[in-house]
Amino acid sequence: MLGLPKATELHKQLPKKAFYAKFQMNTAAKERIDADISKIAIVNEISPAKVHIAEGEKVKTFFVAQVTLKKKDFDERTIATIAKLIPQNMLLVLECKEEAKLALYHIKLMQTPWQPKESFSVELKGATLDAVWENIIIQVCGVQIESGNTLDEQLKVDDKRQMLEKEITRLDKLARKEKEPKKKFELAQQINKIKKELEGV
Structure with missing residues (x-):
């Protein structure tokens, strides 16, 4: 086998x-x-x-x-x-x-x-x-190990990225449905904050 x-x-x-x-x-x-x-x-x-x-x-x-x-x-x-x-x-x-x-x-x-x-x-x-x-x-x-990371470190990094990407998707859906300008702006700010965090992972 x-x-x-x-x-x-x-x-x-x-x-x-x-x-x-x-x-x-x-x-x-x-x-x-x-x-x-x-x-x-x-x-x-x-x-x-x-x-x-x-x-x-x-x-x-x-x-x-x-x-x-x-x-x-x-x-x-x-x-x-x-x-x-x-x-x-x-x-x-x-x-x-x-x-x-x-x-x-x-x-x-x-x-x-x-x-x-x-x-x-x-x-x-x-x-x-x-x-x-x-x-x-x-x-x-199917993990791609980045330079300097161990396998377990890379798995944790990938999990963090997936979690942040899911949160961005969730907030983006809420923002698209939101009609109140103030709430829409707040959601956009949250999305941008998470995107910056994602860039640093």
């Missing part, structure tokens, strides 16, 4: 009932998983013994899990719950019929767009598994 070396392949099913019992999930979480997921299986183990890449300070090994979905419009909380509960670093391949997307949890749930299953591949790029895992995060979230 994903063009990974054959030596990494596993075929370990994770029965949902065992998953519920191990993590003592509440009824609502169980119902979400049952509604969205057909089955879960661990399909690859990326470790120094399997790929001859040195372990990192943080990442000693990571796994690839194949998650067969019942529908494409799944509840993201379901996938986030699974990713957070499993203690190992886990790259999820979410499959629905002939399409798939990659997902993982790092600070928040990150996903690629849907693509045909066969179009996905993952390159194990890096001298250690720390670097390999970071490069996979970059591939999944």
